[in-house]
Ligand SMILES: *[C@@H]1O[C@H](CO)[C@@H](O)[C@H](O)[C@H]1NC(C)=O
């Protein structure tokens with residue numbers, strides 16, 4: 422060793438260290454997966470919170486492998502579950518689940534919480550939910566816990582190599598701006614300016630994720646907000662999608678795509694991938710029969726017009742065949758619709774996902 426230069430010695434040492442520790446957590450394991458956002462991607466965190474925003478009683482989960490409610494706002498699997506399947510990984514546990522310890526931490530974690538939005542004042546009626554600043558704090562806490570397990574350097578590597586999904590925006594409209602006929606946000610902003618404000622705030626959240634080590638993030642906007650059974654029930658007599666929420670989604674999604682493009686340019690890397698959930702859902706909302714649905718207007722579980730009023734509970738109407746419905750409850754897609762969405766995330770064209778789809782991400786990141 423004595424006649425080797427310091428730099429060479431160091432390089433050999435580092436190579437030995439990284440080979441040795443690499444094996445301890447990547448052997449046979451899929452890349453880690455982290456999830457942030459709202460009820461579209463919450464897989465049970467709200468079960469541990471004192472909030473009314475929860476999916477912990479039947480018939481939620483009726484088609485889940487256990488046939489029991491889990492906290493997912495779906496009859497079965499949700500979007501993160503289906504992405505985990507694409508990664509060849511087990512589903513991530515909710516961050517608040519006590520079972521999330523030891524090796525399970527290396528699979529990733531889900532920090533999402535139903536009812537939250539981009540803004541702190543979204544979903545205030547749900548009281549104790551995990552708003553975005555807190556979800557990001559918990560991600561830091563997670564990294565400290567994993568560091569104690571595999572060391573800071575390997576934790577950094579795990580986070581840098583991870584796939585991340587963040588889903589925000591819908592609640593900033595339906596559970597804030599449009600919640601009451603006259604809302605504080607509506608007095609403050611028109612739809613276009615409010616959408617611009619939301620995208621500015623979303624950008625801050627993405628910057629923070631970048632600071633925390635995120636290197637590959639699927640960022641989704643809102644679906645066609647005016648077409649969900651809840652909005653049809655409240656604002657549409659003939660089943661046409663409600664005008665104002667549709668205008669909102671049509672304003673928000675393109676602004677989000679633009680913002681992500683500029684942010685990537687600024688960061689010099691395609692860290693953020695824009696998922697246009699509106700385009701993805703428009704296909705089966707406009708032409709449900711082509712996707713095997715009997716309807717995209719009536720929720721499988723609910724009551725009143727379009728089964729769009731109130732919550733999905735044991736007392737609600739429940740459709741016998743969930744595969745035939747695009748919407749499971751008044752707001753959330755069915756498992757079948759989630760499968761269509763994730764298939765498009767995996768292999769869709771740049772109309773749906775830019776600058777690349779998940780199959781391309783997986784091919785690029787594996788080399
Ligand atoms: C939301 O709350 C956090 C503190 O919890 C604060 O740092 C942040 O600025 C707030 N965001 C907005 C848009 O007010």
Ligand SMILES: *[C@@H]1O[C@H](CO)[C@@H](O)[C@H](O)[C@H]1NC(C)=O
Pocket residue numbers: 767768769770771776777778780781
């Ligand atoms: C998306 O994925 C498919 C492969 O499934 C690929 O052929 C296609 O070029 C990709 N599209 C884009 C825009 O990356």
